[in-house]
Amino acid sequence: MKPSIYNSYIPLDEGISFIYNAFSDKTVIFRQEMPEDKSELLSLPIESTLYTNLVDSGCIVDESVDELQNLKDAILEADNNVSSYTLIVNPTLNCNFKCWYCYESHITNSMMSDETVDALIMFTGDLIKSNNDLKDLNLSFFGGEPFIGYSKVVxxxxxxxxxxxxxxxxRFSTHFTTNGYLINEDRAEFLKDYDCSFQITLDGHRLQHDNTRSTKDGKGSYDQILRNIMLLTSKGMNVLVRINCTVDNIDSIQGILEDLNMIPEYCKKRISFDFQRVWQDSNKDPDGLHGREF
Incomplete structure (x- = not known):
């Protein structure tokens, strides 16, 4: 047996350890110190609950397992899966924000034409008719800011x-990668019937976020976006909150969790988090956020 190459080892607190396996997407939490030499986990009694959990979660695998090939096989299987199809749609290349790190060239007044919308509908119809194995279709809206094109395209x-x-x-589902600012009650009420999920970005707590994500007229956006996250989850939709981390905002992130702690429990269960470092920020501090602090 051997430790999986896809393990992440995280000491949570004194005497509590956490192992996450990225291939199986499973975790094991246990009450003992994390050994410096991870191979020591192989010395656990094989009849112990901890050892069994490590094997069942893929954190410990058989010596003969080629884990890299398993990943390649999984990627190939996903690429060749004809039962599901994702269509990514950019309604517009314009945006209501101008974040300093954005790589997009925002094009004012750009909007998908009616002819292209009709062509997409025809394409999707032909796709479904020609593929009897298709079981799931996902329409994923990107941008720019897709909600600028809500009425005309979405x-x-x-x-x-x-x-x-x-x-x-x-089965039909929808996903939006959005800054979340242009969502409102009417739109959320409409979208709840289309199996929608969202990725919405925050750039630190209120002050740090508003310094980065203000509207074009200079108005802060944090409070409005937070209200919209609560609105979406209250209507049964899931939101992935992507937190863009920099050396300037990382110390403020606890404030986001404190704000979200005020919302009802059933809303919290529909919120997950993804922490990503702004890649341009590495010029300021190439090592700091890659290490223990992050």
Whole structure:
């Protein structure tokens, strides 16, 4: 047996340790110090609960297992899976924010034409008709800021394509990568019927976020975005909160958790987090946020 190459070892507190396996997406938490030499975990009694959990979670694997090949096989299987299809749609390349690190060239007044919208609907219909093995179709909206194109593009695509999927018994779902500012009650009420999920970005707590993500007229956006996260989750939709970390905002992030701690429990259960370092920030501090502090 051997420790998996996909393990992350994290000491949570004195006497409590955490192992996460990225391949199985499973975790093991146990009450003992994490050994410096991780191979010492192999010396645990094989009849112990901890050893069994480590094996069942993929944290310990058989010596003969080629873990790299397993990953390649999983990627190939996903690429060749004809039962699901994801269509990424950019309604516009414009945005209501101008974040300093954004790599997009925002094009004012850019918007998908009616002809392209109709062509997408026709393409999707042909795709479903020609693939009898298709079981799941996901429409993923990106940008720019996709909600700028909500009325002209998003609503029409959702209504028409979901109808086509329903006729052919294909499961339809939707995802939005959005800054979250342009969501409102009416839009959330409409979207809740389309199996929607969201990725919404925060750049630290209120002050740090507003310094980065202000509207074009200089208005802060933190409070509005936080209200919209609560609105979406209250209507049964899941939100991945992506937190963009820099040396200037990382110390403020605890404030986000304190704000979200005030919302109802059933909303909290629909929120998850993804911490990502802003890559341009590495010029300021190439080592600091890659180490123990992060």
């Amino acid at each position: 609503k029409k695509l959702l209504t028409r394509i979901s109808g086509i999927c329903s006729q052919k018994d294909v």
